Amino acid sequence: IPPYPLVNMPESGNCTSIINLRYQDGTEGSPSNPAKFNNQDYAQLKDNSLRRRRLFVDNTFPPNNQSLGDLEGLSRWQEAQVEWLRPAVKYLICFYFLLVSDPVFCSKGASRFDFDQGIVGNCWFLAAISSLTFKKSLFGQVVALDQSFSDYAGMFHFRFWRFGKWVDVVIDDHLPTLNNQLLSVRSKIGNEFWAPLLEKAYAKVCGSYADMSAGLPSEACKDFSGGLNKNYELQEAHSAGHDVELWNALSRATKCQSMICCGTPQKGLVNTVEETGIVDAHAYSVTEVTEVHYYGSKVKLVRLMNPWGKTEWNGKWSDKSDLWIRVSPEDREKCFDRNDGEFWMALEDFCYYFQILFICCENPNFIDGDVTSQWKSMVYDGSWVAGKSAGGNVSYSSFETNPQYRLQVSNINKEEEKDQNIFLSLMQKPQQKNRKRVRSYPIGLTIFKIPPGTPQGRVRSSFFKRNSPIKLRQLYTNDRDLVEPHSLEPGEYVIIPSTMKPYMSADFVLTVYSKTEAKIR
Template identity: 45%
Template sequence: MPPPGVCLSIRNERNRRSGRGSATNPDKFLDQDFDQLHQGFFRDGFRFIDKMFPPEWRSIGNGILHPNDLERIKWRRPGTMVKDPYFIADGVSRFDIRQGSLGNCWFLASIGALTFKEDIKKQIIPEGQSFKKDYAGIFHFRFWRFGKWVDVVIDDKLPTIDGRLIFVYSKNPNEFWAALMEKAYAKVCGSYADMNAGTVSEAMMDFTGGIHMTFKLDEAPPDLWDIMYRAAMSESLLACGTPPGQSAANTVLPNGIVQGHAYTITRLMQVMSNGGLVRLVRLLNPWGHGEWKGDWSDKSSKWQTVSLEDRTNCLSIADDGEFWMSMEDFCKNYSDMDICSLSHDFLDGSTDCHWPYQFHEGRWVTGATAGGCSNYKESFWTNPQYHIEVETIKGECAKDKGLKNLLVSLMQKSDKRNRRLASNFYIGFSVFSVPPEYKEREGKFPAEFFMREPVASTKKYLNAREVMEFFSLAPGEYIIVPSTFKPNETASFILAILSKTDSHLLDENSIDSLKITKPITTENMNDNDSRVTIFQKYTDQYEELDAEQLQRLLNENLLQGKSPGFGLDTCRSMVTLMDLSVTGHLNHNEFLRLWDRVVRCREIFYRTDTSRTGELSLSELRNAVIAAGIQMSDDMLNLMALRYGVSRGSLTLDSFVSLILRLECMSKIFRNLSDGNGIYLQEKEVTNVVNQTLLLCLYLLCHNKLRRQKYLSK
């Protein structure tokens, strides 16, 4: 049985702090350790079979093969297909790959770009893998997935029909790195079918972990060629796509270009032709055949107008899917161009200008932090807020005044195991300038702050995995608010910032997860005599209350028959929380402390229940928690909403009382047991804490304490 979700969350946070998930220390996808598995199977003389991605029809998925073809599939290891298999034969080349019966040209176009970048290639394809030395039928690849690197283990059983690979294959039938890499990515996506259709930006980000930029070629900036050229000279992947046709099929136009198809940009070149400078783009069709037939194609007469040296260096007359075209024809025939890189120093021409990279992970939760776009004035402010300080550009970079200096990327994360089941929301973000009167404000900015117009924003909300914008912002302080278009849409996201200066990004509401600012007083909130009278009416012979007696007392005296009343489980929890003597009963003093708190919580509950439904909606919860004297981060509010919200998305009075009491109790436990950095509990002590307060609260406090330490250490 796997550990509980709370345990996994704490463990994942600790792993991140220790560097797990980084490029040098990737996380183990599905907890499979390649080194341990490889050593064990090689030692025992067996061939690995991956039970997490088994060689059977469910790993293929539905909708890409005819049922009759599915029945014909045989999963075979390369050694049974050819006599002398190689993982890599004569290096990794863009010409190695050939697309199979799967609509994943977007993935293969990204692989084509990958083959030019040695450092990125080594990160994705770990060295030392072979069918010769220490072979045990197991291989692994690494991909960046939504904020962390993962190491993906696979067996080498590949789907075949009549002895031939049905998906990607290599030009050399004895080479299998491309087919195995495709299988590893299919495992990450959920199945081969989950790779059917996509965008090159998705695969390129998964190959680099970098921020990607998309340029719509019908809106191309005047310096697009310069940007592309500098990117090609750096550690960047470049690809592009053609506009779709009238059908979903990849129709080949008379000029040789395929509609709705992804291509790799493999080179850029400037040549002199008839006394004029011509800018050329070289592209690769992942089919491995099918080329452009216009100017500067393989057989174009234009090549006779350039020098012999340029013609020798550039021209290759072969139907290998690679061809040249002019920059003008490129912009006419392709709809968009993508660049993805970890180093974005190519964004301007100065080698002295660097673009630091920062990112934060966040979450929109229905009723709590999913406020929708700025059209929804009352709830927009509840979205996550990020504070950024843009500093003055100095040195050589200052010469480029007026140029764009901030790139903001918003990516929504998928929590679905199968890629095809993930549904994207329309997402975007707005940037607001912070005026002087708000400079020293801490925590979340209120609704009235966002009544002003943003200084920058996404042009429109897109139903996409990622949206990005490139801005020019004056030095100063800003608030960035990412959101879905509509309120109450739950999703996780990554907000990434590239700035031309050492700008500082801070999640406005995640540093202090929980702070009791005004504890609920216990000093004579009601007449003492009446409280004593009520207590004595329900006690046993020892003048104590158990949970059942407390339930009757609260329902008859506090709610006076109103429905719903306090449940027995809630009353058991309250007894446990307030029972200092650990007897399972409340004595006189313990009851008075509890009564005052419950009465105060009831007053807050009905005052903040503005909808007059008798329940707190999750949007009303924030105000109720503030009124109770508790400062709560977005992270904690999200988890409270998920933990305490009933199916209707609201909290009853007994749930609200239970929540406030547990938060107060857990805060005291943490303050009393903490050494200033965290707390250590033995197994028996953990059990006691869990019984009293629920592990959820402990997780929230520890989790955000770790986040605070991580932020302060930067």
């Protein structure tokens, strides 16, 4: 990848899929050829295990308390009682729990109703899994569905998008158990194991099960897709009268099978159940939106799923609400009175009781509604090195030393007001293997328009003294993924990712999404 790329953007096409220019050739890190996490080759390891007739044991994520981590709410005495058992070996999980059926990896396809949350505080991750089950092609990319307990070697593998590339994560199938049940996520039918094994693979990526405690669904959705995240502050959107805009975004996101999750604010203790049935400081998935006719008016409804698999909203339009009696039989069929954690609520109640909405999609079409546009993306790996390329924000004289990316915009849709033709995503790579110990710096993006005739290559400090950024107010954030939409007029620009202060060494990934066809040179 050239250090200072140029992006040309001719006229748009009609395909709504995202085209990743980095991996067109199927190189390592592409969906078809993921990189090997911890340099573990699944096919080779499985072949060795079968040939030696020994079940695989993953020494990089061993079945002991090191992989469990220091779980909140689990006493030292309980930690000592944890047993790591396999699903398919005599005297282990299926035998130990007196399950009648043999273990299966995935029975009759994956569903949001397949699992319940365990004692690990990873509702954010399970809400993302629930959303992932709606996107079958992407689910098959993350969860290789050709796996089974036939030709058994005691191992499985899963794929995640991690900071610019897909990685293949190998695990053994030892699962932590306590008091005759799986310690964490568990299957509702008992003998299905895709969800507990997927959770274990992600725990390995995070460092331990304990390192999965607390987080945002957008993090897992990004790791399931490499897609673009968009967050909405719900009470702000509702109070500002932007419900129509929010509803349109939800409707578009649902139609394009985006992963949609949301979260409630923390009012007291985490996971406190309010009188309404809503859980504080808790993540949910959004599984559908619809409109029903109620006394001549249309009511906008949002359907949500609690990862606990139970505990539901009990207000208006809940499963037992009398309002369902007053709608047409067709609309009434949308409501199921069952204690499965899924329920409907009106949009205004959703905005009142929930704090934030997360939408993640492989392309940005759900944001601006231009569903016919083709998007292309390019991913760049970069580094801020103290004393060399970590120049800090624009107020520092060292700003010019930051990495620079020159972008050539050739057109913008004049018929669409403030056409958002460029999206930028900046991710700071972790400096620690354990997710909870990750140290991150405030990061930001600064963009300047380059006047015609400016020499190619790096722009120097004199340029920054004479010109102002296109956004006068520069925001820096500790968020894992900084996403910025832009409406850029035709011309040349320079994109400068930076930390807020100089001498902050870190690696990053910059993704440029262009609404029209892009060429890198």
